Amino acid sequence: MMNLAIKDIRHKLGRFVLTTVGMSLLLMVVMGMGGIYRGLVEEATLIIDRSDADIWVVQKETKGPFAEVSTLPRNMEERIAAMEGVESARPFVSHTIQRDYHGRVLRLTVQGIPDDGSWLPLVRGRPLSCGHFEMLADKSAKLPLGSELRLGNDTYKVVGITERLNSPAGDAMVFVSLNDALAIRDHQPGEAIRHEREARVRRFEHVAYGSTAVDHAETLRSARERPAALPGLRIGAVLVKVRPGWDVEDVRRRISALPDVMAYTADGQREIMLGGVVARSRRQQALFRKILGAVSAVVMMLVLYTLTLDKIHDIAMLKLLGARQGVIVGMILQQALLIGCLSFALACLIGNWAYPHFPRRVVIVRGDQVVLFAVVVGISALASLIGIRKALRTDVGEVLS
Amino acid sequence: MKEALIAENLCKHYGKGNTSVVALDNVSLALRTGEVVALLGPSGAGKSTLLTALGLIRAPDSGSIAIGGQIVFDNGYRTDPAAFRRKHLGFVFQRANLLPFLTAEENVRLPMELDGLGARASAARARELIESFGLANRRDNLPSELSGGQQQRVAIARALANRPELLFADEPTAALDSALGRLVMEMLRDVAHEHQTAVLVVTHDTRALDVFDRVLKMEDGRICGQERSADVANERSRRE
Ligand SMILES: Nc1ncnc2c1ncn2[C@@H]1O[C@H](COP(=O)(O)OP(=O)(O)OP(=O)(O)O)[C@@H](O)[C@H]1O
Numbered sequence: 183m184m185n186l187a188i189k190d191i192r193h194k195l196g197r198f199v200l201t202t203v204g205m206s207l208l209l210m211v212v213m214g215m216g217g218i219y220r221g222l223v224e225e226a227t228l229i230i231d232r233s234d235a236d237i238w239v240v241q242k243e244t245k246g247p248f249a250e251v252s253t254l255p256r257n258m259e260e261r262i263a264a265m266e267g268v269e270s271a272r273p274f275v276s277h278t279i280q281r282d283y284h285g286r287v288l289r290l291t292v293q294g295i296p297d298d299g300s301w302l303p304l305v306r307g308r309p310l311s312c313g314h315f316e317m318l319a320d321k322s323a324k325l326p327l328g329s330e331l332r333l334g335n336d337t338y339k340v341v342g343i344t345e346r347l348n349s350p351a352g353d354a355m356v357f358v359s360l361n362d363a364l365a366i367r368d369h370q371p372g373e374a375i376r377h378e379r380e381a382r383v384r385r386f387e388h389v390a391y392g393s394t395a396v397d398h399a400e401t402l403r404s405a406r407e408r409p410a411a412l413p414g415l416r417i418g419a420v421l422v423k424v425r426p427g428w429d430v431e432d433v434r435r436r437i438s439a440l441p442d443v444m445a446y447t448a449d450g451q452r453e454i455m456l457g458g459v460v461a462r463s464r465r466q467q468a469l470f471r472k473i474l475g476a477v478s479a480v481v482m483m484l485v486l487y488t489l490t491l492d493k494i495h496d497i498a499m500l501k502l503l504g505a506r507q508g509v510i511v512g513m514i515l516q517q518a519l520l521i522g523c524l525s526f527a528l529a530c531l532i533g534n535w536a537y538p539h540f541p542r543r544v545v546i547v548r549g550d551q552v553v554l555f556a557v558v559v560g561i562s563a564l565a566s567l568i569g570i571r572k573a574l575r576t577d578v579g580e581v582l583s
Numbered sequence: 584m585k586e587a588l589i590a591e592n593l594c595k596h597y598g599k600g601n602t603s604v605v606a607l608d609n610v611s612l613a614l615r616t617g618e619v620v621a622l623l624g625p626s627g628a629g630k631s632t633l634l635t636a637l638g639l640i641r642a643p644d645s646g647s648i649a650i651g652g653q654i655v656f657d658n659g660y661r662t663d664p665a666a667f668r669r670k671h672l673g674f675v676f677q678r679a680n681l682l683p684f685l686t687a688e689e690n691v692r693l694p695m696e697l698d699g700l701g702a703r704a705s706a707a708r709a710r711e712l713i714e715s716f717g718l719a720n721r722r723d724n725l726p727s728e729l730s731g732g733q734q735q736r737v738a739i740a741r742a743l744a745n746r747p748e749l750l751f752a753d754e755p756t757a758a759l760d761s762a763l764g765r766l767v768m769e770m771l772r773d774v775a776h777e778h779q780t781a782v783l784v785v786t787h788d789t790r791a792l793d794v795f796d797r798v799l800k801m802e803d804g805r806i807c808g809q810e811r812s813a814d815v816a817n818e819r820s821r822r823e
């Protein structure tokens with residue numbers, strides 16, 4: 183038996199190709215939307231996952247350092263490190279800056295690291311080799327290897343490029359030494375320091391204190407001559423690695439018992455991120471993904487259904503010639519499935535090429551793809567079966583008129 | 584000649600209540616093998632309805648139909664109408680109704696392949712049929728590349744593919760000019776005589792009536808007259 187489906191496709195090749203391409207673009211968008219959703223979740227928890235910390239220690243009463251500002255004194259690191267069950271403690275310093283760079287907006291999340299960063303996924307260049315003025319930049323920052331960037335009083339040179347490291351907001355991450363990160367964050371121009379000192383002197387001038395004139399003059403003099411009172415170095419959080427064999431929750435509870443800090447497990451941090459920081463955009467995208475999915479399903483159904491209806495006359499003729507139902511169903515179903523499968527394959531191809539050019543990360547998960555493929559096949563079959571049902575019900579006598 | 588078809592007391596109405604139309608009113612008729620019969624009548628007389636009933640396309644409300652001695656309808660189908668159509672009946676319509684995505688040859692092969700004949704055998708027979716209708720060089724053309732007359736000839740070839748015992752044609756020449764129309768009628772007659780097939784042709788075209796062995800007249804769902812075609816032709820020439 184000759185294959186009617188293929189012969190029909192060959193006859194209307196242009197239309198077939200257009201339908202397939204159109205449907206593949208639609209599927210590509212659906213896939214992309216799912217990927218963007220996955221990307222959002224992945225980026226949101228990326229730092230937490232990559233930090234390799236069991237416990238996050240933050241300022242008391244806060245859910246920092248991502249959900250809100252958290253500051254801890256620099257020496258908190260040593261205090262925590264000295265506690266029982268703690269293998270290591272390192273400071274977490276991270277903040278986002280926005281600068282103009284050669285006429286474009288550069289948003290960077292500056293992350294201080296306590297070592298040379300050789301554990302980062304470097305794709306080009308090398309880890310940090312000295313304590314100052316070098317940085318590792320993520321590819322998405324589009325800072326070429328060897329380029330220089332002035333931040334605060336200092337110029338930083340890009341010595342290494344990482345891949346797929348973005349902040350929860352999608353900004354490119356750059357890594358510098360801890361001290362450099364603090365210097366960039368706390369940078370004060372000379373004028374600000376002069377103003378601070380002047381304000382201090384003024385304050386003392388107007389306070390009599392009820393003490394002796396000599397004391398007052400002495401206080402004023404020292405206020406004028408002492409260096410500006412810079413705020414003590416503050417860090418955002420302390421990342422704790424628990425000693426093997428110790429219960430993480432146990433150690434966390436012990437740290438949390440300290441009067442000035444709060445401690446979360448990595449999972450706790452993840453929950454804070456997904457349940458708070460990105461919850462709204464996540465919900466929005468999940469909703470949009472569902473709507474898009476439903477709309478695409480309806481569009482695909484309609485396209486395939488009308489494709490079948492267009493053949494109603496031919497189907498009636500086939501019926502008149504005494505074709506078995508199987509022949510007719512086979513012809514329609516084969517075409518619909520072929521269009522569905524080809525569209526899906528094409529969508530994957532186009533997506534492979536297009537997704538890396540999206541401004542935010544698109545993460546294609548195999549499981550999602552399998553589900554989408556099953557849905558596409560299901561819709562193709564369902565749409566054509568509805569069409570076939572109608573076609574088989576039509577009066578054969580219609581051919582006569 | 585033996586009876587190819589015997590139909591008795593066929594009744595058929597469309598619609599319900601006030602809008603109900605009696606399309607067939609106790610129609611009985613017989614066709615003999617190798618006979619070519621014209622069915623004449625005004626529009627709405629029930630000609631197409633009769634054809635679809637005899638062709639097992641639309642079941643009549645009541646009556647009986649026997650084809651080739653086998654009772655196929657007796658107040659209900661006594662056989663699978665689709666399979667019976669495929670094996671024993673051929674149809675030609677006003678429009679050729681060829682499948683647009685198949686070539687002329689493939690269109691002729693289709694009924695044979697639907698009936699399970701192999702590709703080689705069906706292709707050979709299709710070629711033979713197409714050649715006999717003078718279309719050997721148009722075999723691989725799509726219907727859209729053929730003229731109306733050529734398409735109609737392919738349609739007749741397709742109708743004959745499975746060597747049917749009965750061939751039904753509903754105004755097969757309505758879309759053709761009179762010369763071509765006559766040619767097609769003559770082809771149907773030759774088919775009837777050569778293949779010993781009974782052919783029933785619904786037509787409005789009274790100029791080609793001399794081609795037919797018999798002329799049936801229908802009015803208001805009843806067969807109201809039967810003449811030898813020669814008489815009809817004579818009457819016409821007398822009027823002119
Ligand atoms: N599908 C239908 N539904 C309702 N009424 C119908 C239907 N088909 C035909 N009829 C009616 O049945 C009667 C017979 O119709 P039929 O088509 O058999 O006439 P006909 O002789 O073939 O006419 P024509 O020469 O115009 O083709 C007409 O009154 C017509 O209106």
Ligand SMILES: [Mg+2]
Binds near residue numbers: 631632
């Ligand atoms: Mg009619």
